[in-house]
Amino acid sequence: MSIESEKLTIISAIFADEFEAKYSTILVGGGSEPLYLPKTNDNLPAKIIYRADYLSSALHEIAHWCIAGKKRLNMQDYGYWYAPDGRSAEQQELFEQSEVKPQALEWMFSVACGQVFRLSTDNLSCSVESPSSGSFSVAVADQAQQWCANGQLPSRGLQFLNVLCKNFGSNGKCHSHYQSVSTA
Incomplete structure (x- = not known):
């Protein structure tokens, strides 16, 4: 295994x-x-x-x-609406706006269990580069940092994060983990 x-x-x-x-x-x-x-x-x-x-x-x-x-x-x-792979730049921007909090929380869960996190724009076949993709990674990092600072994660998210940290012996709520996000 x-x-x-x-x-x-x-x-x-x-x-x-x-x-x-x-x-x-x-x-x-x-x-x-x-x-x-x-x-x-x-x-x-x-x-x-x-x-x-x-x-x-x-x-x-x-x-x-x-x-x-x-x-x-x-x-x-x-x-949630979901436009399949091949979104326009406008659709991609809407997708990214809806994904900031889920991906920030996923990142925190990933850190807690020692899993590599990669930001997902979920649009592999589109030749149009989203004008917001750089700001998307910043927004995800900012959200994770904000949750670390104020501890105001969604209640189920905080519960799951705390149990992951306990089980994997990690600190998923440390600011230093969320400085920049890998997109590769």
């Missing part, structure tokens, strides 16, 4: 221990695409489905779930 697979097993167990019973939500790997499915009735839990068995996908999808409010938790994919 690879180190990433071992971490994914630990993170899945942490998520189940912390959230499954209280929020009736399960974390499921192996998806061809990430997807959030809300509870459909009292007997079936909500599902956070992450791509294949990628640790970074799991952390990203958990970050989205931690940020979502009650209304969004009742909508497929939290009610």
Whole structure:
């Protein structure tokens, strides 16, 4: 078993221990695409489905779930629009604006479990470079630093981060981790 697979097993167990019973939500790997499915009735839990068995996908999808409010938790994919790969510059800018907080939280989760974080603009086939991509990385770093300084992370995000730090013996809330973000 690879180190990433071992971490994914630990993170899945942490998520189940912390959230499954209280929020009736399960974390499921192996998806061809990430997807959030809300509870459909009292007997079936909500599902956070992450791509294949990628640790970074799991952390990203958990970050989205931690940020979502009650209304969004009742909508497929939290009610967010999604324009597929090949977005225009304007669509890319809107995408990046909606991704600042989830990617900042994913970065903090990644640091907490010793996983390399890479900023995702999620637009590989587009030849149009987003005019905001430089400011996107700055905004993600600024958000992570702000959460480190004021401790006002979304409550589920803070809970998950604290348990990750405890389990992996790290300090995911240290400012020095969030100075610049890798986009490679």
